[in-house]
Amino acid sequence: MLLGLLVDGWASPIRLDNLLLGSGVIDFASSGVVHMVGGIAGLWGALFEGPRIGRFDRAGRSVALRGHSASRDYYGQWSAIGRTAVTTTLAGCTAALTTLFSKRLLVGHWNVIDVCNGLLGGFAAITSGCSVVEPWAAVICGFVAAWVLIGFNILASKFKYDDPLEAAQLHGGCGAWGLLFTGLFATKAYVNEVYPGKPGRPYGLFMGGGGND
Incomplete structure (x- = not known):
């Protein structure tokens, strides 16, 4: 999969003769190549290792974990300019606020x-x-990503799955949603701008695409 998404891979959108519906996988900053692949690797690693001692109490309840280095990742993502910076910021902030208030309603307290x-x-x-x-589509992306994360964390707790960095839930689950999201909301004008050279390339299904014009 990883090799297929590279610049000259069989699924690369840059290749005009790619083998995936003539469109390829649009993964501009690596929801799939980095996040989803890393999440799958984290899933198997955590399954092989099993829960840490003390990760769950005698009643089966999970013990709180420390967060990621969010500030470092934020500024790394925002280093791009223009539209990419705007959509990235909107999706991240929407997901952060959605997760904050949703978890407050679900568990009854605030948690940074x-x-x-x-x-x-x-x-x-x-x-x-x-x-x-x-x-506006980036806002939808962030909102759904928050619930993907919450849902997978609920499943992880239910099945006593211990992933200290939430690699599978956060990077794997949200990364997979990102690939699906792009296939639904990519606009025709932006796709042709970023990946020129092939008129009639399929774009987002919800944006009127999904087939050749």
Whole structure:
């Protein structure tokens, strides 16, 4: 999969003769190549290792974990300019706020770690289509990413799955959502701008694409 998404890979959107519906996988800043692949690797690593001693109490309840280095990842993502910076910021902030308030309703208290992980979940999701979607679509991306993260964390706790950095839930789950999101919301004009040279390239299904014009 990873090799297929590279510049000259079989699924690369830059190749005019790619083998994936003539469009390729638009993964501009690596929701799939970095986040989803890393999440899958983290999933298997955590499954092989098993839960840490003391990760769950005798009642099966999870023990709180420290958050990611959110500030470092934020400034790394924002280093791009223009539309990419706007969509990345909107998705991350939307996911952070959605996670914060949703977890407050679900568990009954505030937790700054929810903001950090929600922010990163939004980043993991938007990196695929940050250059080819509208700002309003980035808000949708972040909102859904927050619930993807929350849902997978609930499942992880239910099945006593211990992933200290939430690699599978955050990077894997939100990264996978990001690839799907791009296929739904990529705009025709932006796709042709970022990936020129092939008129009639498919774009987002919800934006009127999904087939050749």
